[in-house]
Amino acid sequence: MDPxxxxxxxxxxxxxxxxxxxxxxxxWMESAEAWRILEALRQCRGNRSAAARALGIGRxxxxxxxxxxxxxxxxxxxxxxxxxxxxIGPA
Numbered sequence: 001m002d003p004x005x006x007x008x009x010x011x012x013x014x015x016x017x018x019x020x021x022x023x024x025x026x027x028w029m030e031s032a033e034a035w036r037i038l039e040a041l042r043q044c045r046g047n048r049s050a051a052a053r054a055l056g057i058g059r060x061x062x063x064x065x066x067x068x069x070x071x072x073x074x075x076x077x078x079x080x081x082x083x084x085x086x087x088i089g090p091a
Contacts, residue, residue, distance in 0.1 A: 012031075030069060033065065033069065034069045034070075034071060036055065037051070037055065037062070037065060037066060037069065037071060038071065040054045040055050041071075041073075046073055048062055048063070048066075048073070
């Protein structure tokens, strides 16, 4: 495994333990999935259809994953800013 990734994963593990969260495989997978979805949404300027294509999943699947992971789109109408997505709930 790449030594840089090993160091990154160790750092994430330490943060999980320090925050009192369990470090299960499921929690790791959900964190990675949420991060990748948020990145795709940022890269696609909030366009969920484009983000789903970039992720190689269907739009409905993306919506389901966003709901499961507590990710919801956040738009500020009228300010000219590109739409963003943010996780909801405890981070």
